[in-house]
Amino acid sequence: MSTPRFLNLPPGVAPQRIETPLGAFAALEALPVSGVVERWPAMLVPGLTGSKEDFIAVMQTLAQSGRRVLAIDLRGQYETPGPDDPEAYTCGALGADVDAIAQVIGHGEPVHLVGHSFGGLVAREAVIDGRTKFASFTLMSSGPSAITGQRAHNGRKIMKELPEHGLEHVWHTRIEPEALANGVPDEIVTFLRKRLLANSPTGLARMAEEVLSMHDRTEELRQIEVPTLVLFGEHDDGWPADVQRHMAARLGAERMVVPGAVHSPAVEAPETTAQALVRFWNAAESASWT
Template identity: 55%
Template sequence: MRRVDVATPLGTIAALAASPAAGGCELHSAVLVPGFTGSKEDFIQILQTLAQAGRRVYAIDLPGQYESPGGDDPDSYSCASLGRVVTDFIDAVDQGPVHLLGHSFGGLVTRETVLAGEIPLLSHTLMSSGPSGVKGPSRTDAEQLMAVLGGSPTRERMNQIWWAHFEEPQKASGLPEEIHVFLRERMLANHPLGLFRMAGEVTSAPDRTDELAAVDLPKLVLYGEDDATWPPEVQAAMAKRLDAHRVVIPGAAHSPAVEAPETTASALTKFWNAAETF
């Protein structure tokens, strides 16, 4: 696994790339897109396992996330604009048709990539994502973050928010110190405007399921049985509307790649292998 920086027309994208430890890449590549406040590191526990099946796998930071610098144009953080960046990334790495996966907010972004139809794809996976913007407690959390960031978010304001609202709860969560430090550094590395605008997108995204269903592409809806961001019944209904394969990961909640990495990697490899035979 190695860090790579990929130049696109809309800026440099930081990625992790994994290849088989031995032998070549006989199968098609995959690109994994993280959720709101997430990053490429959310996929670390499944990257090498996925690659061992015989394919190159990329996990990226979207613009404004962690190690991908974002710009100062508010419109660059819309789902449509971010979906265009995913298209440009796939085009830049020149791996031919790829399997595309979006986790959580990343699912709202990658469906824009699919609907734009500007890049050859082999499959589309929605992992712990939904048909439209989040509801309930997750929506409230995002709206509260927007409120405290204010209309002109700054890095100074983000730093104040972290130490006032996140530092002590994170420490009390029992996470290892190195993970706690990483989560702090990642959050504070986000572009303030990007964080603000993405929060708005994840709460307001329209339902485009019917449009996505019309795209002739193998689809998978994968989620944890205890997901509370988009409830399991919402994701199951979306899978039915999409006529998609559906996999429920036992013992997982909103982050199957972290909470049940082996089961998740196995399900993805099985789906991708089957998609390549269609």
């Protein structure tokens, strides 16, 4: 399990709340510590059991490229409340939320969109639906369809155990043992518990169902012709590396394999990941201006 550097926010990073016609969303906003905002903004979407804090380690570097950068909590995640209706947590419904947030933070400008893991499937819906013009799209450790392997096994366990036993059971039997086995510091374990228990149980169960059943929309995404980057760790234990490489080829997308990283490059290799994103975003903007 990867853990965010959340205890001390870097200079230029602060909590925000984004008001949209679909509701309010918790966010972390990063602005340049020096210089001005002169490039298009970026929006970062977390994975299934994650939150905006998963991006803290990259946000200052991303903002220093001259951008406003926002990492969000999806509906039902951590500090963004959500309803008890399972249909509010389909990829399509969450993608509509991403559209609404992007339209607010873009102020008429295109927005660079990054989706991590399950967040990539959600963000893909927003790109494909065509309601928002995105400057670029990055699939970070995310695949073309349903997740596989051990993470799929964990997702099925969550779906089965949540309705009967609740979030505390998921914490004590799944997430806490993994954190302790990996030597995660006590203060971060405390945060991870707080974050998990703040999730909507209905939302988490439905999101798990979505990530286990998502169909392949690669050809539909290709038709949008948005500049796309497929970025993943060389040891990714979510979607296999070969699957993500093949998806990138089908999309005609750029590909970046992050050395040493597993499933959370923004946490495990933040500087490499941030620099790759900045290069990709700058190139996408330059191409649009020529």
